[in-house]
Amino acid sequence: MPRSERSPLLLAGLLAAAGAAHFAVPRQFDAIVPKALPGSRRMWTYGSGIAELALAAGIASRRTRPVAAKAAAAFFVGVFPANVKMAVDWRHRPAPQRTAALARLPLQVPLVLWARGVARGGEGRS
Template sequence: MSRSERSPLLLAGLLATAGVAHFVSPRQFDALVPRSLPGSPRTWTRASGVAELALAAGLALPRTRRTAALAAAAFFVGVFPANVKMAVDWRHRPTPQKAAALGRLPLQVPLVLWARGVARNAEGRS
């Protein structure tokens, strides 16, 4: 299996793991939901978990890979406010936790680029 074939499956695995985590340990994700969103934080936690699982499934299938990869890139942009909220909320925590929260912010860029790259590679194979 080549690197370009592994890449979408690794991204799918990352999203699937995150999606499952939203259901296994929802409380930690509830705390990241911006207060400005309507409804219950748990609803948003579940919805984002479902979205991550759906994106993972779409990435795993060559037929839906391009669309799922573009949707994943948009998803990574869309969840950025939650990462900002985490960084703000954790600014007074011990240094390792504060560093982890701040480290999530620039991590969104390579995730978006990875998803776009998967979409580009899927285009060439269609």
């Protein structure tokens, strides 16, 4: 399978795994939901998990891939505040955890670019 055909499936797999994790271990996701959001943290955890699973399904299908990949790019931008909250909350944790939380911040950029590339029908590069 050429790289350009694998890229959307890998992105869909990443989103599906992340979405499933929201249901398997919701507590860790509850902790990074910004307090300013209305409703319960668990509602946001499950809602974002559902969104990731829906995005994964949309990207896996060639017919819906362009729209779903654009939505995934927007989703990656939208969850950035949760990653910032995690980095701030974890600033006093042991170095490996602190490093992981900080590493998530710049990771959003390649995820957004990957999703945009998939939306364009490319290999995930923009």
